[in-house]
Amino acid sequence: MLKTNIPRPKLPRRHFWRHIKMSEMARIYIAMMIHNLSIAMTGLFGPLYIWQLTGSFATVCHMMVWYFVLRIFGLDFLVCKIMAQIGPKKTMSIGFLVTALSQVMSLSMELVHWPIWLLGSVLGMIHSFTVVPKNGEFSKIHNLKHEGKQIGYLQAVEKVGTIVGPLLAGAVAVLFGSKYIFLVGLAFMLVAIVPLLRSRETVPTKQKLNLRKLDFKKYRRNAVAYAFSGMELTMYNPLWPIFVAIVILGPATMYVGVGVLQSLSVVSSIVAAILIGRLVDKRFGRKLLRLGAVFGALFYLARMFIRSYTGALGLNIAHEVVSTANHIPISKGFYDDADSDNSTRFAYMAMVSYLDSWFKLAAWLAVLLVALAFGNLPAFYTGFAIAAAASLLSMTEKYRALD
Numbered sequence: 001m002l003k004t005n006i007p008r009p010k011l012p013r014r015h016f017w018r019h020i021k022m023s024e025m026a027r028i029y030i031a032m033m034i035h036n037l038s039i040a041m042t043g044l045f046g047p048l049y050i051w052q053l054t055g056s057f058a059t060v061c062h063m064m065v066w067y068f069v070l071r072i073f074g075l076d077f078l079v080c081k082i083m084a085q086i087g088p089k090k091t092m093s094i095g096f097l098v099t100a101l102s103q104v105m106s107l108s109m110e111l112v113h114w115p116i117w118l119l120g121s122v123l124g125m126i127h128s129f130t131v132v133p134k135n136g137e138f139s140k141i142h143n144l145k146h147e148g149k150q151i152g153y154l155q156a157v158e159k160v161g162t163i164v165g166p167l168l169a170g171a172v173a174v175l176f177g178s179k180y181i182f183l184v185g186l187a188f189m190l191v192a193i194v195p196l197l198r199s200r201e202t203v204p205t206k207q208k209l210n211l212r213k214l215d216f217k218k219y220r221r222n223a224v225a226y227a228f229s230g231m232e233l234t235m236y237n238p239l240w241p242i243f244v245a246i247v248i249l250g251p252a253t254m255y256v257g258v259g260v261l262q263s264l265s266v267v268s269s270i271v272a273a274i275l276i277g278r279l280v281d282k283r284f285g286r287k288l289l290r291l292g293a294v295f296g297a298l299f300y301l302a303r304m305f306i307r308s309y310t311g312a313l314g315l316n317i318a319h320e321v322v323s324t325a326n327h328i329p330i331s332k333g334f335y336d337d338a339d340s341d342n343s344t345r346f347a348y349m350a351m352v353s354y355l356d357s358w359f360k361l362a363a364w365l366a367v368l369l370v371a372l373a374f375g376n377l378p379a380f381y382t383g384f385a386i387a388a389a390a391s392l393l394s395m396t397e398k399y400r401a402l403d
Helices: 022-054 057-086 088-107 116-138 144-175 180-197 220-236 239-249 254-305 309-338 342-374 376-396
Strands: none
Touching: 022 057, 022 116, 022 239, 022 254, 057 088, 057 116, 057 239, 057 342, 057 376, 088 116, 116 309, 116 342, 220 239, 220 254, 220 309, 220 342, 220 376, 239 254, 239 309, 239 376, 254 309, 254 376, 309 342, 309 376, 342 376
């Protein structure tokens, strides 16, 4: 048999994980999945635990206000400066350690009585040291044509931990007590650090945070739309789970009820994330964004009238799908803007995160003031109305990646 060496043309690589070793991607995905499992346990039930201890929804709102105070005073800029020097993964590892600290504080809350401003500030540090570096890491996308699918797979993997977390937390609360949720979450968070520390950085390190070089006016409209999208999300969680717990379930069944509600709802969004990611790559991104924004706003207004667990579950499942349709296109546009200039990637992240923090702070201040003046139910309604308006205003974007 004759053997011929016929040169094969180089085909473009379709998937971004083919640019690095599969073991590398596996470490990143495993870290994010375990991290999300821990966050789904403590982030979801932490505000419920504070409400259970204090009996005051206004106290939860007060904590959420402090969540953003450090961030508007430059924390996100500091994080981006650290990220430019040591890389997103190592910066994310710091965030995981801060998360572990927060869980230790929550676990000892009955003994130490940590001040609410400190709890909220530490939660804000967790967001800055985990979400901002994650965005910096995944903005390094190699194939724009398949970016929607890549983001869809990323969200699907993260949501696996989001399904298991609430169910596990609910079981721990029933069997051992609500405070032990934080002990289990602490164990998972420490495990999640390992794969991050063993993986290499995919972006250059020892860079400078060059704010002067960034032409932020070029991105201003998109940054505002992204901030409205973030405002909508911060009103959804933890506001909606607390509403379900207080108004529908009551203290006896709130941990298990909220855990099952969140986990069952997220199942539908995993399939939706993969399918919507592919549709975004076929230039349906802007249509999906607007469809998700409009239906999302309607669903937020509908929450005011929900008084049954079955109704809450049905609405939650539908919302997870339309929320995915709205946020995957926005993420695609956001990552594309960040990736447009390697030299200003981290400066862009810092500016957008800073603006996003101001919008979220304003939303929680409004809910807090209404809670203090008029009580819990009007405060919930205010939050839902803000989320509905923010969802619609996210349609003001002009992302080039969605053209």
